[in-house]
Amino acid sequence: MAKYSEEQLLAIKEEAHVPQEEVLAAFNQLVDEVKAHAAAEAEKYRLSKRTNGDSYLDEHGVERSYHHLNRRRPSRTGNKPNLRKKSVDAIQVDQDGWATMTKQRKSFNGEQDDERKKFQDSVKDISGMKMKPNNKNLGSSKAADPRDVLADRHANAFNAFLALGDDDDD
């Protein structure tokens, strides 16, 4: 059997002869098509990623997005900002010119307290009327009044004192 060493084979390299050029041309075209398809898929994948378009080149020269470095705004992660209005401090200036910051109480006025009491009593007097609590700011699964929760709870606990006084035990 005739064997060819690497050196012998390399020595004949210059005498290369292409046997079927059209076959090899078709093969090269196939590989080019595959490469084009792979490049298109890579681009599609790149575009499908949620980024703001900002990117940088890493140490290998590969384009990367800042996506992994970006923090989401706090309201998306549960720490929502408190939008309730804070009470405004009032500034009182005394006779000597000293300014003092005082918090305004919502109801300090005696007249307002009386009005509130009157309203509450009038509500109690109405019998047979169902009152619908204003629970628009409460969660739907929460009872409007926490006392209702206690009242509704079914008690299965055994009461030993009641049992002692029971006459039906004979």
Place this chain on the structure above:
Amino acid sequence: MIIMSEELTTKTDELSLDSQPTTVLSDKEEFTAKHPLNSKWTLWYTKPQTSSSESWHDLLKPVITFSSVEEFWGIYNSIPSANQLPMKSDYHLFKEGIKPEWEDEQNSKGGKWQHAFAKKSEQASQINELWLRGLLSVIGETIEDDEDEVNGIVLNIRSKATRIGIWTKDCNEEKLRPVGERFKKVLRLSDDHKVEFSSHDDEAKDKKIVL
């Protein structure tokens, strides 16, 4: 005179156009084949899947068959080099008539010596040269003595590593060891880098040789 005339007639008959010697004008293919190889070899290509409807059999394609050193160089110079192939591509160079599949009768009882070059390794940058050395050792048949064990050589282009493997006819360790040792030299692997033999047969899968 009669005898001479008969001889002349015979000789004239022999000088028919059919018996003319082969020249570059009559048969270019033969004329250029100055260095015939011991075996005919077929180059196969596994195309990466570009559609879910394509099966393995659709992806594996024979490209060209050759039988001389000159043809080998002509083909080698005309096709993409190892590092130009798209991801998930394979080159297979097998003896003519052997399909680069485990199921082929010539492969079913054999296995492969293989080494994976990690993408970040130093040798990965020399993959073109190492693949060429592998091809030359196979077509020149210096990868083995007279064992006639080698069926072909395979190149797998993958994202994490590039693998080169020598496919053998059977799993006879005595015959395989010299092939594995030569394969290691062809790939210029140091003692730290191993080549591993694994059988195609599922039952013998656990039996592995590492050099």
